[in-house]
Amino acid sequence: MPRLVMKFGGTSVANLDRIRNAAERVRLEVEKGYDVIVIVSAMSGKTNELVGWVNEISPLYDAREYDAVVSAGENVTAGLMALTLQEMNISARSWQGWQVPVQTTDAYANARIEEIPCKNLKEKFGEGMRVAVVAGFQGVSPQGRVTTLGRGGSDTTAVAFAAAFDAERCDIYTDVDGVYTTDPRISEKARKLDKIAFEEMLELASLGAKVLQTRSVELAMRFNVRVRVLSSFEEPSDEAGTLVCAEEEIMESNVVAGIAYSRDEAKMTLISVADRPGIAAAIFGPLSKAGVNVDMIVQNISEDGRTDMTFSCPTNQVLRAEKAMQDAKENGNINFHKLVADEAVAKVSVVGIGMRSHAGVAAQMFEALHTEGINIKVITTSEIKISVLIERKYMELAVQTLHDAFELNKAV
Ligand code: ASP
Numbered sequence: 001m002p003r004l005v006m007k008f009g010g011t012s013v014a015n016l017d018r019i020r021n022a023a024e025r026v027r028l029e030v031e032k033g034y035d036v037i038v039i040v041s042a043m044s045g046k047t048n049e050l051v052g053w054v055n056e057i058s059p060l061y062d063a064r065e066y067d068a069v070v071s072a073g074e075n076v077t078a079g080l081m082a083l084t085l086q087e088m089n090i091s092a093r094s095w096q097g098w099q100v101p102v103q104t105t106d107a108y109a110n111a112r113i114e115e116i117p118c119k120n121l122k123e124k125f126g127e128g129m130r131v132a133v134v135a136g137f138q139g140v141s142p143q144g145r146v147t148t149l150g151r152g153g154s155d156t157t158a159v160a161f162a163a164a165f166d167a168e169r170c171d172i173y174t175d176v177d178g179v180y181t182t183d184p185r186i187s188e189k190a191r192k193l194d195k196i197a198f199e200e201m202l203e204l205a206s207l208g209a210k211v212l213q214t215r216s217v218e219l220a221m222r223f224n225v226r227v228r229v230l231s232s233f234e235e236p237s238d239e240a241g242t243l244v245c246a247e248e249e250i251m252e253s254n255v256v257a258g259i260a261y262s263r264d265e266a267k268m269t270l271i272s273v274a275d276r277p278g279i280a281a282a283i284f285g286p287l288s289k290a291g292v293n294v295d296m297i298v299q300n301i302s303e304d305g306r307t308d309m310t311f312s313c314p315t316n317q318v319l320r321a322e323k324a325m326q327d328a329k330e331n332g333n334i335n336f337h338k339l340v341a342d343e344a345v346a347k348v349s350v351v352g353i354g355m356r357s358h359a360g361v362a363a364q365m366f367e368a369l370h371t372e373g374i375n376i377k378v379i380t381t382s383e384i385k386i387s388v389l390i391e392r393k394y395m396e397l398a399v400q401t402l403h404d405a406f407e408l409n410k411a412v
């Protein structure tokens, strides 16, 4: 039988009624003849609550125990979804990550899926099971301990299952009806895209459009898994949502596909470090070991053999970053005058594969920001995106301004 993966995010399983509503959608697909793998998130808010408890008890927590705690939310919804489907006379069974097993690395709290052996589930499908409900976001390490895949990781679980089981499509049910040119809560002119290329979605996801976890898009691109993002609150229809697919499937698109932002950025500046070979390695090595996700990096001009080094990281990693730098200083590996953390910045980016063949996008972006009097603190670019760090209080204005400047409310 053809297989389909259906993933339900936290708001789609937020209470028993919504779980029933989601189960109804699963029933429709089962009736069409699919064997379905359902991936569930924790009920909305639950993972945050669990993470909050961990942080309260132990701010620099042991990641193994973090995973033991925060993986629990998905176990509840998996069991409830299986029970709901059984009540509808659909043969369904729930599976936690270790039972499948979803084999991951041992990078606790941020593990990667290495392999999903299909044998166990396939056997059950062979015996007449129609729906396997799998707890998203979790797996098992080589040491046999529970792991989690990083926040939003159940998207990655879903795409990985779609790849492993050769599913026709991976439907991601969420509380928005698709992928927009930007966040509709920020710009009322935001427009839903029918299709978006893997590369663009990858940039948008990694730049803070929270609709899909970045890794899930990487996986989808690598294994060419067609992913549909759609709302579980809309009438079921074949045209619903946004299809994330290969570039070749998209005939025409704007030069800029979308505008992403990330509110929780911090700009960290090491004042007066020695400008010598190896200094970047001596700074970013310890940061990486400490689990700090450094994004933008700028080395300022140097004077008298010393320079300032600026980097950005998520605000919730500022403590870790400061500790790593203080430790490196005490060990004599680096020397700096002081570390200045600016936690009031945000990142805004424009993204589009059309930039590969169109010049002038950067100039247009900077001009639009200038017109609004928005100061740019850091700039980085890649082949299909341009990102700027600006004062956080201007973030909404910047997004709206850029959305207007590139006329994203109109499809080509
Ligand atoms: N419940 C987890 C989280 O909130 C995983 C997910 O929903 O994707 O990050």
Ligand code: MG
Pocket (backbone or CB within 6 Å): 009, 152, 155, 210, 211, 212, 213
């Ligand atoms: Mg999510």
